[in-house]
Amino acid sequence: MERPNDFSSPLSIEALCDLLNNAEDEQSLSSSSGITPGNIGPLASEKKWSSTFPNDISSKDIWSVSEVPDGSQFDDSLDPRKQPEYEMHFKQRVGSEDLFMGLSRKNPSTACCEDIVVKIHLPNTRASDMSLDITRKFLDLRTPKYKLGLHLPHPVNEKTGKAQFKVDTETLEVTLTMVRDFDFVNFS
Structure with a gap:
């Protein structure tokens, strides 16, 4: 069988x-x-064919806008200006319910931070000489003596940022609100 x-x-x-x-x-x-x-x-x-090829075959462009990294239009290796010293910090908005009762799910990690604070030291610079441009993933600062092109670690809301120049310390403090996909989970 x-x-x-x-x-x-x-x-x-x-x-x-x-x-x-x-x-x-x-x-x-x-x-x-x-x-x-x-x-x-x-x-x-x-x-x-893969979808990575442009849809418009008749186009004479050699790359699409999505292939160019954010902030690359500001990169200029031939610019003789110095890069200023800067510090980047993450900032949380903490209330009494977070501090005393622990009602929210916030912890000290950067995953629970809402803002990025960039402190840029600019000696011998006036506020009127500064040009600051912020996009979703890039910060561009230019003065007559300094140039800073900074790729940000998280996407930010470029419309709600704040910048303040502190004359006594010659420091520009830029506060940017981060935009992340799952913020509704962390901050609801």
Whole structure:
């Protein structure tokens, strides 16, 4: 008596050959050719190009805007101005319910911080000489003596940021609100 999963008999091997030769995907396999890794998946003629290519083939652009990293338009290695010293801090908005009762799920990690504070030391600089441009992932500061192009660690809301120049310490303090996908989980 033959077992159902036994492929040692000639009948079961012949049944297996028929099954492979009459596959549903209509790939033609002759008895002389074996199955190779190239037979897995759609045929080469059915494969479509990746979506990384631009949709408009007639365009003369050599790259799309999505391929250019944020802030690269501000990168200039030939600019002789010095980069000022700066510090970056994360800031939490903490209330009494956080401090005394522990009702929120905040902890001291940067995952629970809402703001990024960038302190830039600019000696011998006036506030009127500064040009500050902030985008979603990049901070660009230019003065006659200094230039700072800073890629931010998190996306920020460029419309709600604040900048304050402290004359006594010659420091520009820029406070930016972070925008993260799951902030509704941390701060609800």
